[in-house]
Amino acid sequence: MSEEISYEKILEDVECTAVSPGYSTLGDIVPVSLHWNNITVTTIKEKRLLLKNVSGYAKSGELLALMGASGAGKTTLLNMLMCRNLKGLSTEGTITVNGNEMAHKISSISGFAQQEELFVGTLTVKEYLMIQAKLRINGSKKLREDRVTDVLHQLKLWKCRDSKIGVIGEKKGISGGEARRLTFACEMLSNPSLLFADEPTTGLDSFMAESVIQILKGIAKTGRTIICTIHQPSSQLYQMFHRVIYLANGSTAFQGTPQESISFFEKCGHRVPDEYNPSEWIIYKLAVQPGQEKQSNDRIQKIVEQYEDSDHQKRVMEQLSDVSEKIPPPEMHRANVFTQIFALSTRCGIDVWRAPQLTLAKVIQKILFGLFIGLLYLRTPYDARGIHNINGALFFLAGEYIYSTAYAIMFFLNNEFPLVAREYHDGLYNLWTYYFARCISLIPLFSTDGLILLFIVYWLIGLNTSVMQVIVASIITVLASQAASAFGIAMSCIFPTAQMTAVMASPPLVLFRLFGGLYGNTNTFPAAIRWLQWISMYRFAFEGLVVNQWSEIDDFHSNAKNNWTNSTTNDVLDYFAFSESAIPLDIIGLILISLAFYLIGFIALVHRMKKAR
Ligand SMILES: Nc1ncnc2c1ncn2[C@@H]1O[C@H](COP(=O)(O)OP(=O)(O)OP(=O)(O)O)[C@@H](O)[C@H]1O
Numbered sequence: 001m002s003e004e005i006s007y008e009k010i011l012e013d014v015e016c017t018a019v020s021p022g023y024s025t026l027g028d029i030v031p032v033s034l035h036w037n038n039i040t041v042t043t044i045k046e047k048r049l050l051l052k053n054v055s056g057y058a059k060s061g062e063l064l065a066l067m068g069a070s071g072a073g074k075t076t077l078l079n080m081l082m083c084r085n086l087k088g089l090s091t092e093g094t095i096t097v098n099g100n101e102m103a104h105k106i107s108s109i110s111g112f113a114q115q116e117e118l119f120v121g122t123l124t125v126k127e128y129l130m131i132q133a134k135l136r137i138n139g140s141k142k143l144r145e146d147r148v149t150d151v152l153h154q155l156k157l158w159k160c161r162d163s164k165i166g167v168i169g170e171k172k173g174i175s176g177g178e179a180r181r182l183t184f185a186c187e188m189l190s191n192p193s194l195l196f197a198d199e200p201t202t203g204l205d206s207f208m209a210e211s212v213i214q215i216l217k218g219i220a221k222t223g224r225t226i227i228c229t230i231h232q233p234s235s236q237l238y239q240m241f242h243r244v245i246y247l248a249n250g251s252t253a254f255q256g257t258p259q260e261s262i263s264f265f266e267k268c269g270h271r272v273p274d275e276y277n278p279s280e281w282i283i284y285k286l287a288v289q290p291g292q293e294k295q296s297n298d299r300i301q302k303i304v305e306q307y308e309d310s311d312h313q314k315r316v317m318e319q320l321s322d323v324s325e326k327i328p329p330p331e332m333h334r335a336n337v338f339t340q341i342f343a344l345s346t347r348c349g350i351d352v353w354r355a356p357q358l359t360l361a362k363v364i365q366k367i368l369f370g371l372f373i374g375l376l377y378l379r380t381p382y383d384a385r386g387i388h389n390i391n392g393a394l395f396f397l398a399g400e401y402i403y404s405t406a407y408a409i410m411f412f413l414n415n416e417f418p419l420v421a422r423e424y425h426d427g428l429y430n431l432w433t434y435y436f437a438r439c440i441s442l443i444p445l446f447s448t449d450g451l452i453l454l455f456i457v458y459w460l461i462g463l464n465t466s467v468m469q470v471i472v473a474s475i476i477t478v479l480a481s482q483a484a485s486a487f488g489i490a491m492s493c494i495f496p497t498a499q500m501t502a503v504m505a506s507p508p509l510v511l512f513r514l515f516g517g518l519y520g521n522t523n524t525f526p527a528a529i530r531w532l533q534w535i536s537m538y539r540f541a542f543e544g545l546v547v548n549q550w551s552e553i554d555d556f557h558s559n560a561k562n563n564w565t566n567s568t569t570n571d572v573l574d575y576f577a578f579s580e581s582a583i584p585l586d587i588i589g590l591i592l593i594s595l596a597f598y599l600i601g602f603i604a605l606v607h608r609m610k611k612a613r
Pocket residue numbers: 043050068069070071072073074075076077087088089
């Protein structure tokens with residue numbers, strides 16, 4: 001007894017007590033009863049039976065645990081109830097919410113707190129919730145702020161509201177328990193009547209696990225229905241659930257209160273020894289032991305048959321036969337596209353702003369490269385050798401805009417894809433609004449850093465400095481960087497891992513460079529592959545810079561001016577097969593290449609997202 005009291009005390013001390021009902025903004029909810037009847041799930045290919053005639057219910061105000069040994073079918077049943085991740089499976093049976101069959105619509109009236117915590121680690125807890133609130137809540141700024149404040153209190157996150165979330169293994173942030181509660185906080189913003197949770201205590205120590213279950217119980221007290229899968233809870237934790245369902249080999253082995261489960265298994269001849277944790281013992285009895293498959297399967301079969309003949313099963317069937325049709329809860333809010341774009345670009349913007357290392361690295365790299373190249377080609381004269389050297393420098397500039405931008409951007413999606421996939425499939429936003437906001441957020445850094453390089457080398461080398469020429473060179477710099485960004489984004493969307501992206505992006509970049517114009521007069525290349533120059537951003541960027549430099553010589557180098565004639569310009573441009581009037585076409589070419597790669601990236605993202613469901 002004294003042990004129990006001290007335990008409660010500790011829980012109080014760490015602010016883990018259950019929340020009381022009646023929050024100011026998490027107001028009225030429509031109570032929900034979820035019923036599932038004769039659920040059978042089979043794999044389509046192997047015809048393997050994963051769930052066999054499973055039936056059950058969850059009521060409003062109830063915290064229900066789905067339990068069983070590994071491979072028993074808990075996740076499959078949870079997925080079935082949520083109508084998610086059912087690709088490759090054939091399903092039978094009925095699932096109703098307040099007596100209404102909802103199918104896929106169930107995700108629009110329920111919350112799902114997944115086991116894996118995925119956040120934007122550079123944001124604080126409050127900032128992250130405010131952006132989630134923008135996407136999930138239909139109402140004024142005041143309502144969103146009040147709801148976030150309520151949720152922060154309710155989920156015991158108030159103390160860490162201004163702490164950065166952090167990234168596991170990279171940047172220290174909030175604790176594991178706080179991260180788990182933040183997952184629930186996001187779901188609670190929508191004020192759902194029905195909440196699913198996948199193993200909410202896995203990976204937490206016993207106090208943290210207990211705090212999470214206390215909070216879930218508090219949420220259930222407010223009239224919500226909560227269903228979670230759970231792995232071997234401690235004895236104290238076990239008694240906190242209102243009801244438990246045990247699955248074994250895809251069948252229901254028990255359904256009732258935790259106390260009833262202990263007496264049921266005693267009746268089955270598997271009395272829980274005094275010193276044992278009941279759930280651990282029961283799961284052990286429902287597991288297939290390696291090397292004792294036949295014995296284990298026979299034991300499980302007997303328990304399942306005994307359950308099917310029990311009063312517990314009769315009670316479940318009575319509940320299922322008494323399902324009356326009531327109003328289902330309203331569908332949750334979906335923000336309009338402008339709000340989505342605003343919220344997502346704010347989030348991406350803060351993320352870029354709070355991770356200045358990349359910006360700094362790019363700026364330093366450009367300054368150092370600029371000084372190096374500027375000094376290497378310092379005040380190059382406009383004679384035969386000088387022209388050759390300057391053309392080499394211009395090709396290097398084009399290459400630096402394209403290569404370094406493409407490689408810096410092409411891993412952007414790898415880290416955030418799981419979060420985007422989850423939020424997209426949860427219906428928080430459209431894919432195109434995410435893509436648009438993300439591309440916009442990358443433009444400032446990845447399109448303008450080339451200008452630093454350009455402005456350093458421009459006067460050091462002694463390129464033509466008429467205002468128009470500087471403007472045109474700047475436009476070509478920004479557009480070449482843009483085309484490279486779009487290429488990098490497309491690569492990132494097409495290939496699922498960083499290694500694959502790095503390996504697969506290299507050959508097209510080499511090809512584009514080969515057709516850039518410096519390595520050979522592209523008009524002399526075989527006709528069958530000559531067209532490749534028209535998809536090479538190197539070609540357009542290099543041509544633009546060369547034509548801009550040589551088509552009009554100002555009086556910067558007076559001796560050059562004196563010697564320079566129209567025929568000199570023609571000679572230089574003819575050497576590369578560039579036309580004096582090529583600049584507008586180069587600009588259009590770079591814009592079209594950018595648009596084409598942005599489009600390819602989006603199509604690849606849509607395809608990848610479909611597969612990720
Ligand atoms: N889409 C699928 N295709 C083929 N087999 C599947 C599929 N989904 C689940 N299974 C199989 O069904 C069985 C039950 O899996 P499920 O994930 O539901 O178990 P679980 O009780 O949640 O286990 P764990 O506690 O280890 O997560 C496993 O043998 C699993 O390999």
